[in-house]
């Protein structure tokens with residue numbers, strides 16, 4: 140545990156080198172993934188009596204079906220950054236398509252706050268061009284990443 144705590148401190152990252160730095164980001168993201176899954180399981184368990192009271196088991200409206208699967212399949216694709224900020228691109232399975240599951244990507248923006256990392260922005264890949272389009276993409280105008288928080292991100 141002492142070793143892990145040591146690696147979780149961004150302020151000393153510059154002495155550890157890039158490999159150790161990326162390890163702290165990876166640890167932070169894995170912790171986020173696992174905690175998010177646990178939170179979602181608790182939400183689903185709390186909603187079960189409400190769902191059973193008003194809906195048949197196969198009614199999908201407002202059921203949150205697939206949300207847990209999306210969370211459980213999320214994994215890191217790549218990461219980049221300095222000892223003060225980083226971006227992490229992840230991929231996850233989306234089960235809602237009739238033609239079969241699709242893989243979507245997401246980009247997290249993370250910054251060092253005190254001894255911790257915190258996410259300050261999360262963007263989704265443009266699904267119209269799959270992050271490959273130029274300014275002619277009607278959805279992202281070539282920006283590739285979209286956030287409801289600030290519209291089209293640069």
Ligand SMILES: [Zn+2]
Pocket residue numbers: 265266267268269270271272276277278279280281282283
């Ligand atoms: Zn696009």
